[in-house]
Amino acid sequence: MSKFSDLGTALHSGEKSFNIVGQSKIWYAISAVVLVVSAVLPFTLHNGFNFGIEFRGGSEFTITGGATKGADLARTAVAADLPNVEVSVSTVGTDSVLVQTPQLSDTKSELVRKDLASAYGVDSSAVSSSFIGASWGSDVTGKAINGLLWFLGLAAILMALYFRTIKMSIAAMAALLHDLLITAGIYGSFGFEVTPAAVIGFLTILGYSLYDTVVVFDKVRETTFEVEHSTTATFAERVNLAVNQTLVRSINTTIVAVLPVASILFIGAYIFGAGTLRDISLALFIGMLVGTYSTNFIAAPFYAQLRSGESKYRKAAEKVAASR
């Protein structure tokens, strides 16, 4: 059998154990540094977050009589004027081409208009430009945030009921916040545009991170069951045991979940050039790695810390220390 399975056996039996919960200060320190870096980097490198046309609105050009020549002409023409800008091109009806860009200054806009006209060989009066509003406006964002808050509240209640302790909810939510901040920060550091696809990616991370935490916490629930009667192990040690026992599962799941995402990110987006998949797969890639890390290294130690102070566990821990 593979070494990995042997490792699983050793971790399960408790013969081999990584002291993850006991060294919580190291993980907290690492997370704190990463949090600060990811909060600062997007602003030092890229002037903050770069929201896409769907959030901020932008400029729209309509080329009348250009549809027969295809949409690619417009892509190359605009790319020359506006490097590194995501442009959406589509054909409308039987003869117009629609080009949408982030909001442009008047001079830039005029330049794009002229270039589009010459690319399509039409008179510049056949290219009209206008302002287009945000399709993902404040009402969509507002409702999304509202929905999110309701979800987090309900999830916290559901977890508290299932695990019979509010402290698991608190620890899970802390880890969730940690994941979202770091994922958003690292995403922003790459300077990618924040698109609706990226936001969907963040939401997916939110669900994934909580899901991952619940799986590990369910094991914690088992290993810490009636640990106050144990004379051999403290509460924190049992939490650590749960983390160790699920470590093989965590690694396997993460690899299986990340492989397709990584494949889209590195093979799909960079080799085949599927530009719009880049944003969502980057958000997912970072988020999944951070999510797994936070479950084991933040949520579990934090939970152990929250409960170890309870008098019944403190007394039990004293007994354990005395018998050693």
Add this chain to the structure above:
Amino acid sequence: MAEVSSSKRARKRLVWLVVVFAGISAIIGGAIFTKTAGATFVPQLALDLQGGTQIILKPNVNGGTTVSTQQLNQAVDIIRQRVDSTGVSEAQITTQGEGADAAIVVSIPGKPSESTLALIKASAKLEFRPVLVTGLGKTALVTPAKTKANPNPTPTLPPSTPIRTSDAAPKDNSDLNWVTADIQKAYETLDCSTQFRTPGQVDDPTKPIITCDRNLSQKFILGPVELDGTQISKATSTAVTTSTGASTGSYAVDLTFNDAGKSIFATVTKRLYPLTAPRNQFAVTIDGYVITAPAIQAVISAGTAQITGGFTADSANALANQLKFGSLPIGFQVQSQENISATLGTEQLKSGLLAGLIGLVLVLIYSLFQYRALASITIGSLIVAGGLTYLSIALLSWRMDYRLSLAGVAGLIVAIGITADSFIVYFERVRDELRDGRPLSVAVSAGWRRAWRTILVSDMISLLAAGTLYLLTVGNVRGFAFTLGLTTIIDLVVVTLFTVPAVTLLANLKFFASGHTWSGFSVSTASASGYRGRGSFREVDSSIAKNRKSSAEAEKRQTIAERKAAAQNQDGAN
């Protein structure tokens, strides 16, 4: 014996899986066979991948006034709700231009159905006006008696008496003095079956109007506007029940006004209630057409009203939707309706899918490395999940107008991870049981009991996310929630109806039961073997220690190393 019954159960579950597959296929196949519109085995794609229809709506404004940005955004919000109410197609709705050039652009994937288009174009302005005069859609003509001078008299309108009582200015909106001689004449000559309104016509809210109902069977003279749709906060349809709670089979529409609407509605009902019919009725108009004209049966000051009378479940629901979503702050007119191409194109979808496929192959290689022969279950589960997802999406494309966008495709690829996690959790639990020294057939069912709790609670969290976001959000986020919910349910179905029975059946095979190195179930139990010598422990183990004291349960949950240490201590003491 236990093995026989467990494999019987496993087979039964597999039969259920086949039933689920066959059921969905039969529903779609049957609908295609009977040529039901929209039924398809090919999932529909969203705007970014397939293109669709672009509709540009221009606001109608009364006189030289322009539309404010706020009004425009409010209209976008309402149109989005209307579009979302027809399914989860992720339409894109934006504003374009400013001031006099302002317009709303609605892009809908594929070819939207007539009813969806009608819903968007019903750029309706909803108004409440008091009824002053009403009658049949066309005033019956009377033929005067034949005379010598006129042997073939043409039918004419019957002689009428002035409705107006005096020339004084009207006191309130219900005053019959609004009906001037001109208005009365226009009303009497009106034939509802002719085109009597121009599309997009804007009425002055301070003046009376002459109009017909939607069926064109009745005509009305209505007083000035009392309330408009923006003052309705809620409209729902309900089944009317008797005082004992039994259903009467008829339906009603419940209306709730906001604070401003509440006080106005109280004043209006106070005025209308004592009046004689038809002046005790108020008419609700959309785009100038009367959609309902109920009579006031009480003075209503609580801000909630119920409209009853002759509704079916469908018509009550339709009216509630019109009242709820009909409240656009301004009227709109369709300026253009054209096809729009996909912004991404199939190239990107193809490269995305290809990359996803490569990822999947990597997953298979990894699980082969990790789980050896068990990887066949991994592959099988993913194939079953993939097939089920495909069929469900095809079904939902037809039933709920679900459309797959690029983000949706990415969501499905993430779902691979969540589906795979269910059986990874399960496999690891089975291995844990094996490590505790149980034979494979016991480990498979005991492992499942524990894994099931974990899988269930973690999937409940995902379902909770999906449900909450689906109910409370709009647009893309709603589409995401739908995908998340769908894949989570499929995960539960696949793990219970495929993974578990398949593992149970495989566990009976000698190759697996013997713990062959390549079976994926060979666990080095060496570390636990010394412990297995204690027969009593195994007994406790397999009965899950139901009757044991809690301390025994705690002992059972000690790690094997701890137990060994404890056993050694005991030995030392002895």
